[in-house]
Amino acid sequence: MDTPPVIRLSPPAGRALLTWNGKRLPAPLTVPPAIEVERSGATGRNMLIHGENLAVLTWLLANGYRQRINLIYIDPPFGAGIDRARRRRLRGSASTRLVAVPDVEYHDTWEDDAYLQFMYERLIALRDLLADDGSIYLHCDFRKAHLLRCLMDEVFGAERMLNEIIWFYPSGGDGERQFNRKHDTILLYARSDRWTFNYDQVLIPYTPRQLARFRQADEHGRYYWNVNPRGERVKTYLRKPGIGAYDVWTIPIDAALVRDVGYPTTKPPALLERIVRASSRPGDLVLDCFAGSGTTAVVAQQLGRRWIACDVNPGAIQVTARRLRRMPQPCDPASEGFTIVQIGETTPAPRGEATIRIVRTDAQITITVEGYASPALTTVSGDLSDWRCMVDEILIDPAYDGRLFRPTIVDAPQRRSALVSGVYTLDRRTTGALLAVKIIDVTGGEAWTVAPKDGETLTF
Numbered sequence: 226m227d228t229p230p231v232i233r234l235s236p237p238a239g240r241a242l243l244t245w246n247g248k249r250l251p252a253p254l255t256v257p258p259a260i261e262v263e264r265s266g267a268t269g270r271n272m273l274i275h276g277e278n279l280a281v282l283t284w285l286l287a288n289g290y291r292q293r294i295n296l297i298y299i300d301p302p303f304g305a306g307i308d309r310a311r312r313r314r315l316r317g318s319a320s321t322r323l324v325a326v327p328d329v330e331y332h333d334t335w336e337d338d339a340y341l342q343f344m345y346e347r348l349i350a351l352r353d354l355l356a357d358d359g360s361i362y363l364h365c366d367f368r369k370a371h372l373l374r375c376l377m378d379e380v381f382g383a384e385r386m387l388n389e390i391i392w393f394y395p396s397g398g399d400g401e402r403q404f405n406r407k408h409d410t411i412l413l414y415a416r417s418d419r420w421t422f423n424y425d426q427v428l429i430p431y432t433p434r435q436l437a438r439f440r441q442a443d444e445h446g447r448y449y450w451n452v453n454p455r456g457e458r459v460k461t462y463l464r465k466p467g468i469g470a471y472d473v474w475t476i477p478i479d480a481a482l483v484r485d486v487g488y489p490t491t492k493p494p495a496l497l498e499r500i501v502r503a504s505s506r507p508g509d510l511v512l513d514c515f516a517g518s519g520t521t522a523v524v525a526q527q528l529g530r531r532w533i534a535c536d537v538n539p540g541a542i543q544v545t546a547r548r549l550r551r552m553p554q555p556c557d558p559a560s561e562g563f564t565i566v567q568i569g570e571t572t573p574a575p576r577g578e579a580t581i582r583i584v585r586t587d588a589q590i591t592i593t594v595e596g597y598a599s600p601a602l603t604t605v606s607g608d609l610s611d612w613r614c615m616v617d618e619i620l621i622d623p624a625y626d627g628r629l630f631r632p633t634i635v636d637a638p639q640r641r642s643a644l645v646s647g648v649y650t651l652d653r654r655t656t657g658a659l660l661a662v663k664i665i666d667v668t669g670g671e672a673w674t675v676a677p678k679d680g681e682t683l684t685f
């Protein structure tokens with residue numbers, strides 16, 4: 226048997242500052258296999274990767290991405306000491322009912338030493354992926370921010386630290402034994418001394434009151450005001466359309482979006498928008514290897530950047546893919562479509578069971594989903610007689626090649642009160658020899674059916 230290739234990582238750039246039990250440099254990493262399993266849209270240039278991220282980063286390093294990533298944003302588990310519960314809702318008239326799924330979305334309980342070694346290995350690999358003018362944002366909170374800052378200093382060099390950003394999210398909740406904890410910390414580091422920072426893309430617009438001061442125009446028509454804040458007479462011109470952004474950001478959490486996305490730690494798109502605009506250009510490559518609900522990928526796609534997003538949790542891949550499929554087609558062809566790739570060993574989504582009837586006539590093929598059952602939903606009380614309240618999406622590839630699923634019929638209603646249709650009529654001339662149907666339920670279960678185009682009426 227051939228020995229799989231291995232990848233060696235560069236040593237950290239800075240001085241070692243922090244130590245822990247079992248601290249060690251990463252051993253050479255064996256390159257895992259990868260398979261493309263699904264493609265949406267015209268091109269598969271953007272990648273949604275299901276896999277453990279050290280394996281994924283190793284694969285990227287071995288496949289031409291070394292120093293090719295322009296921007297990295299990561300939002301790893303915070304070491305909160307709790308496992309993040311899966312919180313999903315039924316659809317349709319039952320859409321206000323939270324589904325009790327006996328499952329966690331992801332684990333966030335760690336021993337300090339294990340957490341630090343986990344982050345250390347990934348940060349070293351991420352540094353090797355980062356382009357010379359690239360930068361990395363590491364999102365964390367009070368639990369680990371101080372430790373992660375030391376790790377970042379060691380891996381990237383303390384002189385590469387650009388900002389400690391404070392994201393303040395005003396919201397409910399009272400701290401009665403200490404001050405309310407309402408901010409996260411985002412550490413921004415550059416790969417070298419020539420990082421990208423698009424200052425003009427993140428200006429804070431002037432308030433009408435500030436603008437009102439600039440009412441005098443000089444002989445060239447440029448506006449200025451002639452008293453500075455200390456009351457001295459100096460000409461201050463309005464040179465830019467706003468004020469340079471601060472390192473304290475007040476961005477509220479959009480509760481409706483969090484509910485709709487259905488992932489426990491979704492970040493606001495406005496937060497990622499500021500990061501992507503500031504530190505990348507259209508067409509650049511953005512990476513998030515703790516993707517969760519895929520906010521980075523969604524925003525990168527919206528802003529015409531290419532992206533790679535990865536998560537170990539099959540539920541995260543489903544949620545991200547759903548958000549991306551619902552997006553309007555972007556105008557920039559560089560960001561069109563995405564491909565789902567599995568790297569290394571992955572945990573499959575739980576299996577649901579569907580009853581599907583396929584009726585063929587000379588001109589048409591009609592696929593009718595007649596029922597759906599998910600093992601995870603047996604714990605839910607109440608009326609589940611309309612199976613559609615359990616189903617988030619139905620995807621159909623009318624010309625399945627037996628290898629890569631390319632759904633061209635996507636029934637994924639946006640509003641939670643809306644239901645999938647369940648009946649799909651295909652023109653026989655546009656179908657291939659095999660039809661493939663995938664059903665994804667609200668708890669993250671999946672049912673998968675492949676049927677020949679020709680043959681008798683089939684019921685699964």
Ligand SMILES: C[S@@+](CC[C@H](N)C(=O)[O-])C[C@H]1O[C@@H](n2cnc3c(N)ncnc32)[C@H](O)[C@@H]1O
Pocket residue numbers: 276277278279300301302303330331488490491492493514515516517518519520521535536537538541
């Ligand atoms: C805080 S969430 C990210 C949330 C994301 N920023 C968003 O807006 O939805 C952290 C994610 O990291 C993922 N994760 C944890 N360990 C991982 C690993 N070793 N490889 C890949 N993903 C991992 C978890 O499954 C979880 O989805």
